[in-house]
Amino acid sequence: MRATVIHGAGDVRLEEVPDPVLGGAREAVVRVVAACVCGSDLWRYRGIAPVDEPKRIGHEFVGIVEEVGADVVDIALGDFVIAPFSGSDGTCANCRNGVYTSCLHGFDWGGTDAEGRLIDAGQGERVRVPDADGTLFPVRDSFEDALIPGLLTLSDVMGTGHHAAISAGVGPGSTVAVVGDGAVGLCAIIAAKRLGATTIIAMSRHEARTALAREFGATHVVAERGDDGVRAVRALTGGIGADQVLECVGTKESMDQAIRSTRPGGMVGYVGVPAGGPELPIRRLFNTNVGVNGGVASVRGYMAELLPEVLSGAIRPGLVFDLELPLAEVAEAYAAMDERRATKVLLRP
Amino acid sequence: MRATVIHGAGDVRLEEVPDPVLGGAREAVVRVVAACVCGSDLWRYRGIAPVDEPKRIGHEFVGIVEEVGADVVDIALGDFVIAPFSGSDGTCANCRNGVYTSCLHGFDWGGTDAEGRLIDAGQGERVRVPDADGTLFPVRDSFEDALIPGLLTLSDVMGTGHHAAISAGVGPGSTVAVVGDGAVGLCAIIAAKRLGATTIIAMSRHEARTALAREFGATHVVAERGDDGVRAVRALTGGIGADQVLECVGTKESMDQAIRSTRPGGMVGYVGVPAGGPELPIRRLFNTNVGVNGGVASVRGYMAELLPEVLSGAIRPGLVFDLELPLAEVAEAYAAMDERRATKVLLRP
Numbered sequence: 001m002r003a004t005v006i007h008g009a010g011d012v013r014l015e016e017v018p019d020p021v022l023g024g025a026r027e028a029v030v031r032v033v034a035a036c037v038c039g040s041d042l043w044r045y046r047g048i049a050p051v052d053e054p055k056r057i058g059h060e061f062v063g064i065v066e067e068v069g070a071d072v073v074d075i076a077l078g079d080f081v082i083a084p085f086s087g088s089d090g091t092c093a094n095c096r097n098g099v100y101t102s103c104l105h106g107f108d109w110g111g112t113d114a115e116g117r118l119i120d121a122g123q124g125e126r127v128r129v130p131d132a133d134g135t136l137f138p139v140r141d142s143f144e145d146a147l148i149p150g151l152l153t154l155s156d157v158m159g160t161g162h163h164a165a166i167s168a169g170v171g172p173g174s175t176v177a178v179v180g181d182g183a184v185g186l187c188a189i190i191a192a193k194r195l196g197a198t199t200i201i202a203m204s205r206h207e208a209r210t211a212l213a214r215e216f217g218a219t220h221v222v223a224e225r226g227d228d229g230v231r232a233v234r235a236l237t238g239g240i241g242a243d244q245v246l247e248c249v250g251t252k253e254s255m256d257q258a259i260r261s262t263r264p265g266g267m268v269g270y271v272g273v274p275a276g277g278p279e280l281p282i283r284r285l286f287n288t289n290v291g292v293n294g295g296v297a298s299v300r301g302y303m304a305e306l307l308p309e310v311l312s313g314a315i316r317p318g319l320v321f322d323l324e325l326p327l328a329e330v331a332e333a334y335a336a337m338d339e340r341r342a343t344k345v346l347l348r349p
Numbered sequence: 350m351r352a353t354v355i356h357g358a359g360d361v362r363l364e365e366v367p368d369p370v371l372g373g374a375r376e377a378v379v380r381v382v383a384a385c386v387c388g389s390d391l392w393r394y395r396g397i398a399p400v401d402e403p404k405r406i407g408h409e410f411v412g413i414v415e416e417v418g419a420d421v422v423d424i425a426l427g428d429f430v431i432a433p434f435s436g437s438d439g440t441c442a443n444c445r446n447g448v449y450t451s452c453l454h455g456f457d458w459g460g461t462d463a464e465g466r467l468i469d470a471g472q473g474e475r476v477r478v479p480d481a482d483g484t485l486f487p488v489r490d491s492f493e494d495a496l497i498p499g500l501l502t503l504s505d506v507m508g509t510g511h512h513a514a515i516s517a518g519v520g521p522g523s524t525v526a527v528v529g530d531g532a533v534g535l536c537a538i539i540a541a542k543r544l545g546a547t548t549i550i551a552m553s554r555h556e557a558r559t560a561l562a563r564e565f566g567a568t569h570v571v572a573e574r575g576d577d578g579v580r581a582v583r584a585l586t587g588g589i590g591a592d593q594v595l596e597c598v599g600t601k602e603s604m605d606q607a608i609r610s611t612r613p614g615g616m617v618g619y620v621g622v623p624a625g626g627p628e629l630p631i632r633r634l635f636n637t638n639v640g641v642n643g644g645v646a647s648v649r650g651y652m653a654e655l656l657p658e659v660l661s662g663a664i665r666p667g668l669v670f671d672l673e674l675p676l677a678e679v680a681e682a683y684a685a686m687d688e689r690r691a692t693k694v695l696l697r698p
Contacts, residue, residue, distance in 0.1 A: 265451065274635050282604075
């Protein structure tokens with residue numbers, strides 16, 4: 001089969017690799033229907049995270065189950081499934097708490113399983129899934145092909161935006177600001193709206209993304225950053241800041257923006273992968289009672305809640321994809337995201 | 350009248366000072382019935398925080414209202430009142446959110462008011478209160494003198510322990526660990542129990558405090574610290590850590606202990622005043638979804654909830670006082686706390 005391999009900064013290739021072979025009784029093999037490129041994939045592409053050896057890449061995909069092991073009970077041959085961006089057993093103490101990302105027997109796409117065997121990554125034609133029941137989420141209702149992008153966002157960005165809103169405690173009547181207008185930030189706006197926020201401030205200066213932010217439910221757009229951005233948010237929130245601020249970038253500057261835009265007693269929900277270690281000013285947090293909650297989103301646990309709304313069209317996170325390419329053009333997919341020509345690229349094997 | 354003045358490190362004196370004079374129409378003058386020394390008062394006593402000039406000190410007191418201004422409506426002459434550790438107007442946007450400590454017109458005991466006039470501090474015979482309605486909480490039910498220590502804890506430590514538990518989201522069935530066995534940590538145990546926690550681990554190695562921790566509701570005591578302390582907490586919590594950890598110290602070590610003792614997806618509720626800037630390891634927090642919430646406790650907002658339980662004897666936070674002295678011996682009160690001969694000292698003018 002063909003799968004994407006990253007060789008180093010700026011060097012992503014679609015290569016011929018061995019077909020996955022079903023191993024243990026809890027496994028499944030999935031034929032990928034759609035995959036995509038994540039902002040965090042760009043870390044290696046940009047050389048920020050080192051690539052020591054050629055490595056499979058891609059952690060967001062949906063597809064059809066082609067093989068299942070004897071002990072798999074929740075997933076059946078022919079199921080359309082959504083894969084969360086990391087694997088879990090669904091039964092350990094952390095999974096039972098809903099924190100699948102801290103699964104005591106978790107695994108990463110493109111990594112290795114407990115026996116040291118390669119686990120295929122998502123940007124390829126097929127994927128062996130070590131723990132099918134604990135990881136994959138089946139879509140049993142029928143749906144139009146046009147919904148595939150929306151279903152694919154449940155693999156990561158929609159669940160991640162939702163996690164920011166849940167972690168911050170967004171609820172009916174909330175005033176919310178969203179820092180970051182990438183795919184996750186845009187999904188965080190969807191999440192804030194469906195949780196009942198009545199004021200949603202998108203911090204964005206990118207024209208196309210701003211338009212989508214408004215379509216998703218943003219009531220205001222603030223283009224300013226830094227002190228001016230803080231002032232603008234306060235002006236829209238009774239002078240004190242937003243009840244909840246959703247940090248969807250992960251830089252020192254974005255975290256600072258988020259903390260300073262939150263009202264006393266409010267909460268920052270953060271899902272931006274901390275790049276370069278954003279600092280948390282403990283004394284300011286203490287004095288103002290601003291909390292910081294969030295982290296890597298346990299998207300597996302949100303699929304049951306979000307899937308029906310994607311299927312009904314109540315939410316349309318699939319709109320974050322602004323470019324679709326065949327898997328053969330994966331190198332162009334990376335380049336388009338790296339050069340900011342695309343917000344998020346969908347790949348079809 | 351007589352009031353306590355700190356002149357420098359280790360130098361606390363009871364001095365003759367001018368009697369407070371009622372100023373504006375929103376003011377009151379309170380005759381102090383009981384006051385106490387706070388762990389944070391020791392910062393100046395120990396020379397950690399500089400004392401540039403002689404200054405009134407003390408921010409926890411209860412007393413009887415002796416004078417009220419014409420516009421005061423909620424507080425009456427003769428009322429027994431509890432003063433929170435900082436003043437507020439009760440009407441600004443932050444007070445309406447329950448965050449009285451971020452009052453837009455707040456003030457500090459021993460500081461100055463909007464007109465630049467001295468505000469008396471708590472360790473004295475009388476206190477002028479600039480905003481009586483927004484600050485003081487009246488106790489209208491009759492009560493025995495023996496309850497005065499308990500009522501005094503609502504000025505700070507009981508409300509602060511409660512804030513740690515509320516900030517962390519303690520609820521029915523929670524597993525909770527408490528870092529710190531001072532007065533606040535002990536009150537946090539009371540708070541965790543009344544909120545429904547079923548496992549409460551006191552991290553303590555001080556015999557008398559451990560006994561009180563158990564009396565207040567601790568189900569387990571862990572004497573170990575550092576890696577051993579983390580291991581001990583995990584062994585008591587299904588191998589993963591506590592749902593909520595209440596950080597009641599404020600050092601780098603105690604915050605580290607708290608974060609590492611929290612299970613993935615759990616929350617640290619912190620109320621220890623950050624001394625020396627405890628660091629927040631953002632990458633660890635992100636990977637494990639451990640949140641950090643809390644800060645300076647808005648105790649004014651908790652009095653309505655906690656007061657009836659103090660009056661009924663359902664909770665007995667007054668037991669944290671293990672030494673009572675006349676105000677004339679305030680210097681000994683500081684020395685006893687500084688030398689750890691006392692957990693918390695009550696002063697009677």
